[in-house]
Amino acid sequence: MNLKEDDELCRRALQSGTVLLYHKLSPLLQRTDRGGYKLPIFQVSVVNGMLEKLGKDAEVINSSVLVGCSDSLLAQFCLEVAELEQNAVEELCQGVFTDLRKAFFLLRSSEVPLVTRGQALLRWHQTHSYCSATGKPTQRNQAGSQRVCHSSGITYYPQMAPVVIVLVSDGERCLLARQPAFPRGMYSALAGFCDMGETVLETLRREVAEEVGLEVESAQYSSSQHWPFPQSSLMVACHATVSPGSSQINLSGAELEDARWFTLQEVQEALQRNSPPRDIKGEANVFWVPPSSAIANQLIQEWANQQLKS
């Protein structure tokens, strides 16, 4: 917290901190010896060395934004290097700037929260460099935890839009749906943004009614997750039930391409597949679910475990 409030302290923490690199909001990933990918976290001295080799001003490092703190209490920052030549940075850092949606599938689940938080903060700075009341430029603090318009006195803080994601069950099966933009064969839980003033339960009931025409009987909170797409959301994940006698799906609106009830066996098979399945090429509609780093996966897993117990 002190690092957010105290510019000088934050500046000093940066000198001994670590940095994640992004190019146009795509994080830098490195190949591992086992053919997978990892998220490299660089010492600031390494990034300074890279800037020097590229003939860039050492001041660039001060535009880093504080993302968090490691287990060993080292401050962690993220840095947008869009002004540097992408290939040159990739070569010097032995990595590849990778679209975040792809990185989601490539990284370990434990690496995902940090990389998404970094991108969300960098994106927020890029889209809040002017005051929406005066049109004048805003100034960030050293941590990048706020921006101030000195003309209007307004302080802006990074924001998230609340979204409810809900796995609906009729006791025997669970309901999964797909949007046209989803990768082929992937089905996920229903989701929707909270309207202004709504409670989580009100959003949940409305979204289920709007998207699949079902009336929720009961609902229960599960967990939450920050989600970087399309801007920054706080996903509030819930389980819900509908009465088995009223489980007729009625797709409405253009948002969903399909919604179906899936049996426990179908869901178990999908959970065991890679996300996305490697054998998908050429095959029609292999059913699969979002990767374990997505909270939808966690809801589906919890539902399957619950079904196995009962």
Ligand SMILES: NC(=O)c1ccc[n+]([C@@H]2O[C@H](COP(=O)([O-])OP(=O)(O)OC[C@H]3O[C@@H](n4cnc5c(N)ncnc54)[C@H](O)[C@@H]3O)[C@@H](O)[C@H]2O)c1
């Ligand atoms: N983490 C996961 O496992 C997971 C799974 C499913 C969906 N999601 C995410 O949940 C979010 C919401 O799902 P959805 O697309 O079905 O929502 P939705 O059903 O509310 O429909 C999206 C539409 O809502 C409108 N909207 C209202 N408020 C908005 C806001 N603050 N930002 C953007 N659009 C807004 C837009 O017209 C948009 O097209 C998406 O970002 C999606 O990526 C995450």
Ligand SMILES: [Mg+2]
């Ligand atoms: Mg939706």
